[in-house]
Amino acid sequence: MHSAHSAVPTWDPRQYLRHSGHRTRPFLDLLARIPQLPTQGAPARIADLGCGPGNVTVLLADRWTDAHITGFDLSAEMLEHAEKDWAGTTLGGGWLDFRRADAAHWTPDEPYDLIVSNAALQWVPNHPESFAAWIAGLRPGGTLAFQVPGNFTSPSHALLGELCDTPEWRGRLGDQGRRFVHVLDTGDYLARLAxxxxxxxxxxxTYCQLLQGEDPVLDWVKGTALRPVLTALGEDREAVDAFLAAYRDLLREAYPPGRYGTVFPFRRIFAVARKRL
Incomplete structure (x- = not known):
């Protein structure tokens, strides 16, 4: 039994995928920096932690066509979407499957050539404490690679935290607007992995993204940072509408639309750590 302050957020794969182009680009940049995997003459073994709806997991299969790739996620909604769209044999003869697991407690149960995570570890408190176990689970020459948002001081997130902390919402939402701030500075990640x-x-x-449509920044955060808030408010439609209206007005002021769309700067942090041979 979870209290409202500790409930696992309910995820909406379709809402998340509404901005899949912008959300996928950092993963492609990460993928480009992953070195050759150690497997010689045998299919690679790859884990995707926090795979979400599987839309980036399948990109791993595009690069390592004969690999056995497993996507792990805690969200039943995300896994159902991933299974339906992507599970099975890949065009290159590899295998793509999905399993339920909490990245906060997951440890490799077999040797991996690559453990990767895309925009998920920010939801995992103390995730750097798992680096040693994950790297121990890599073959020599294997790689741990991840990217996380680094925009938690930007207006979109700062305003959310401040709104949750107002007298009107504090009792009901508590720290829901700040639950995802579990990201280290680049230097800290470098030191821990080295x-x-x-x-x-x-x-x-920092990606300067040009978003389209009405209230596009609100639409963006509905797929990510707003999930704990919306989960906590549950089926109370009146409260949901009131909160979203207040947050929308703050975002409109912070991110005014321009002639060609709304500029939404988004900082990302990347790490690629290769286990020595």
Whole structure:
């Protein structure tokens, strides 16, 4: 039994995928920096932690066509979507499957060539404490690679936290607007991974995204940062509408639409750590 303050967010795969182009680009940039995997003459074994609806998991299959790739996620809604769209044999003869697992407690139960995570670890408190176990589960020469949002001080997220903390909402929402702030600075990630005797590459990129439509930043965060809030408010439609209206007005002021759309800067943090041979 979970209280409202600790409930696992309910995810909406269709809402998340409404901005799949912008959400996929950082993963493609991460993918481009992953070095050759250690498997020689045998299919690679790959884990995707926090695979969501599987739309980036399948990109792993495009690069490593004969690999056995497993997507892990805690959300039944996301896994159902991933299973329906992507599970089975890939065009290159590899195999794609999905399993329920909590990244906060997952450890490799077999040797992996690559453990990757795309925009998921920000939801996992203390995820750096798992780096040692994950890297121990890699074959020599294997890689741990992830990217996480680094925009938690941006107006979209700061305003959400402040709204949740107003007298009107504090009792009901508590820390729901700040539940995802579990991201280290780039230097901290580099130090932790280098200390585990990995060849480590850590960098950050700010994507200046041009979003279209009415209230596009609100539409964006409905798929991610707003999920704990919407989960906590549940079926109370009046409360949901009131909260979204207040948040929408704040976002309109912070992100005014321009002639060609609404500019939404988004910082991302990347890390690629290769286990030494």
């Amino acid at each position: 200390d585990l005797d990995c060849e480590t590459d850590v960098w950050e990129t």
